[in-house]
Amino acid sequence: MTIPQRMTAIAIRQPGPPDVLVAEERPVAAPGPAEVLVRVHAAGVNRPDVMQRRGLYPPPKGASDIPGLEIAGEVVGLGPDVSRWRLGDRVMALVAGGGYAEYCPAHEGSILPAPDSLSLVEAAAVPETFFTVWHNVFQRGALKSGETLLVHGGSSGIGTAAIQLAKSFGARVIVTAGTAEKCEACRKLGADLAIDYRTEDFVAETKKATGGRGADVILDMIGGDYIERNYEAAAVDGRIVQIAFQHSSRATVDFLRIMLKRLTHTGSTLRARSLEDKAAIARAVGEHALPLLAEGKVKPIVFRTFPLAQAAAAHALMESSAHIGKIVRRMTANDGGPPPQDGHSHGRGHCLALAALPGYSSSTGSGPTGEASIVSFARRACGGTCRVHPRSSERPRH
Numbered sequence: 004m005t006i007p008q009r010m011t012a013i014a015i016r017q018p019g020p021p022d023v024l025v026a027e028e029r030p031v032a033a034p035g036p037a038e039v040l041v042r043v044h045a046a047g048v049n050r051p052d053v054m055q056r057r058g059l060y061p062p063p064k065g066a067s068d069i070p071g072l073e074i075a076g077e078v079v080g081l082g083p084d085v086s087r088w089r090l091g092d093r094v095m096a097l098v099a100g101g102g103y104a105e106y107c108p109a110h111e112g113s114i115l116p117a118p119d120s121l122s123l124v125e126a127a128a129v130p131e132t133f134f135t136v137w138h139n140v141f142q143r144g145a146l147k148s149g150e151t152l153l154v155h156g157g158s159s160g161i162g163t164a165a166i167q168l169a170k171s172f173g174a175r176v177i178v179t180a181g182t183a184e185k186c187e188a189c190r191k192l193g194a195d196l197a198i199d200y201r202t203e204d205f206v207a208e209t210k211k212a213t214g215g216r217g218a219d220v221i222l223d224m225i226g227g228d229y230i231e232r233n234y235e236a237a238a239v240d241g242r243i244v245q246i247a248f249q250h251s252s253r254a255t256v257d258f259l260r261i262m263l264k265r266l267t268h269t270g271s272t273l274r275a276r277s278l279e280d281k282a283a284i285a286r287a288v289g290e291h292a293l294p295l296l297a298e299g300k301v302k303p304i305v306f307r308t309f310p311l312a313q314a315a316a317a318h319a320l321m322e323s324s325a326h327i328g329k330i331v332r333r334m335t336a337n338d339g340g341p342p343p344q345d346g347h348s349h350g351r352g353h354c355l356a357l358a359a360l361p362g363y364s365s366s367t368g369s370g371p372t373g374e375a376s377i378v379s380f381a382r383r384a385c386g387g388t389c390r391v392h393p394r395s396s397e398r399p400r401h
Contacts, residue, residue, distance in 0.1 A: 006040070006079055007031060012069050012104035013314045018058025021315040021322070024103075029069070031106045033080070038108045039088050040080030045127035045308070046102035047073040048317045048330040049160070050247065051274060056318060062100045063275045071102020071332075072274060074109065075117055075126035085111050093117040097130040097281060099274055103314055103332060112282030115289050118297040128160065128303035128329035129296065134281070135273055136164045136222075137288050139244045141172070143269050144220040148173030153209055153218035153236060155225050157194060158185035160304070160329040161246070165222055166192045167301040168292060177212060179205050181324070188327045192304070209236045217241060227251040234260040234268075245270030304328025 012029040034040040052070040054060035062068055075095040078088050088094065088111055095117045096109035117126035140146050152169045156162045157178025169176045170193040178189045179200040186197035198208045209218055217238035223229055227250030233243045234256070241264060260266065273281070295301040306326040309317040310333060317330050 004042075004079055006106070010105040011311065012101075013071075013311065014069065015056050018056070021056070021318040023056060024070075024314040024318065026312055026314075029104065032067075032101075032108050034082040034085075034108045035110075036082045036084040037112070038082045038110050039078045039085055039094070039114065041074055041076045041094060041096060041107050041109055042079045043074050043102065043105055043107050043334055044076040044123040045074070045331050045333045046071045046107075047127050047129075047131055047160070048309075048314075048321055048332055049073070049131050050249075050321065051131075052103075053318055053321055060274075066099035066274075067101035067107075069101045069104050071098070071100065071104070071107070073097055073127060073130035073132070074102045074107050075123040075129075076107075076334075079106070082111075087111050088114065093123065093126075095123075095126040095129050097134055097273070097285065103311065105311075105334060110278050110281070112278055113285055115285060115293060118293065120297055120299050121303070124308055124331050124333055125303050125305055127331050127333075128305055131273070132160045132164045132303065132329065133168075133288050133292050133296075134284050135161055135246060136168055137292055138273070138284050139246055139271060140165055140169065140220060140222055141291070142284075142287065143271060144222065144242045144244045146172070146174055146220045149175075150219035151175045151177060151213055151216075151238070153205070153221045153233075154178045154194075155200075155205075155221070155223050155229065156180070156249075157189040157197060158327045159224070161222075161224065162189070163192055163304040163328045164301075166194050168295070171295055171301055177209055177218060185327055206232050206236045213238070220244065222246065225249050227254055230254040230268075231256045231260075234264070234266060237264060237266055239264045241266050243268045246272075305331050307331075308333045310334075 008031060009028050010031045011026055013024050014027045016023045016025050049072055051060055051072060055070050078090055078092040078094055094114045096114040098107055098109050101107040117123060146152055146169060152174050154162050154165045158180045162178060166176050166189060176194045177196045178194045179198045180186045180189055181201055183199060186199050189197040196212050198205045217236055219238050219241055221233045221237055221243045223233055223243060223245050224247035226248030231254060237243060306328040307320060308331045314332060317332055320326055321330055
């Protein structure tokens with residue numbers, strides 16, 4: 004195929020809310036010596052993308068300023084040193100940036116073949132998520148068959164992958180989630196116990212479920228006061244693995260429990276790791292998780308898809324935390340995946356960009372206190388054109 008010189012990409016106009024994401028023309032980058040050029044069919048949307056948009060997580064030196072850390076698509080260009088991939092290969096790749104675009108270079112060591120069992124939309128939900136889970140739960144956390152894993156944010160993309168992988172390797176899984184619906188979704192994926200953290204104490208429930216022993220491995224993306232509570236919920240010789248701080252990276256903690264329980268508290272990031280580190284993780288995922296994906300024993304959970312131009316709506320949904328599983332930005336409609344979303348959930352009679360927000364009222368067009376700005380940005384992303392949008396002439400149906 005002929006590769007164009009220019010492409011459409013999503014840029015961050017300035018740090019700020021979702022509507023700072025704008026489509027613009029960019030040159031198509033040539034692949035480096037050990038890179039391939041991927042024609043992007045779909046890209047995962049992740050919280051680091053949101054943090055970058057806010058100005059809190061700049062790309063590493065030398066990485067594209069275009070957001071997007073995981074992609075799936077077709078190889079259309081090869082650097083001179085590439086030996087593992089061929090033109091036309093269906094691939095999924097971890098990238099340091101550039102995923103929100105029509106074309107994206109990827110280092111050959113950070114690429115995996117997209118299994119035929121997955122659409123390219125589903126494949127785009129794999130790299131960042133499964134690389135993170137495998138490295139942190141199984142390599143850093145050293146989870147073993149018969150042990151108990153506690154996952155905070157069990158209904159997130161990370162959480163839904165962690166549940167499935169841990170169960171596949173013989174672990175018992177406890178998760179926390181914020182609603183009864185999310186807890187039920189986690190149980191359906193295999194979680195042995197789902198704790199609604201809004202109404203239940205995860206420390207007490209974890210102790211009760213394990214006969215007072217506690218969790219052997221805890222995967223935490225919350226931080227803040229969860230840090231000390233994790234020490235309470237952990238078993239003797241337990242491992243706590245930190246992958247994010249949705250609350251705070253600072254806390255007042257009694258470290259005596261680390262000594263008394265012989266705990267290990269570790270953590271990691273992925274984006275800034277060396278190419279060698281990422282390649283090693285890719286090889287491990289390829290060896291252990293890829294066969295499960297290919298056989299359909301494990302599957303990425305895709306909650307919603309958005310076209311490239313509606314990146315702002317995708318971010319608004321991510322920030323609402325109303326999703327279960329992954330949010331994916333798609334480029335094409337004919338990749339064998341689920342029917343494309345146009346930003347609206349017509350089956351339920353709601354504008355998706357708005358209906359996803361907790362507390363949103365479709366009859367009044369208002370959101371809960373503190374959510375007004377996100378509602379405004381979701382409206383702008385929708386454009387007010389949906390037949391059930393509050394600004395349209397037809398009254399929303401329920």
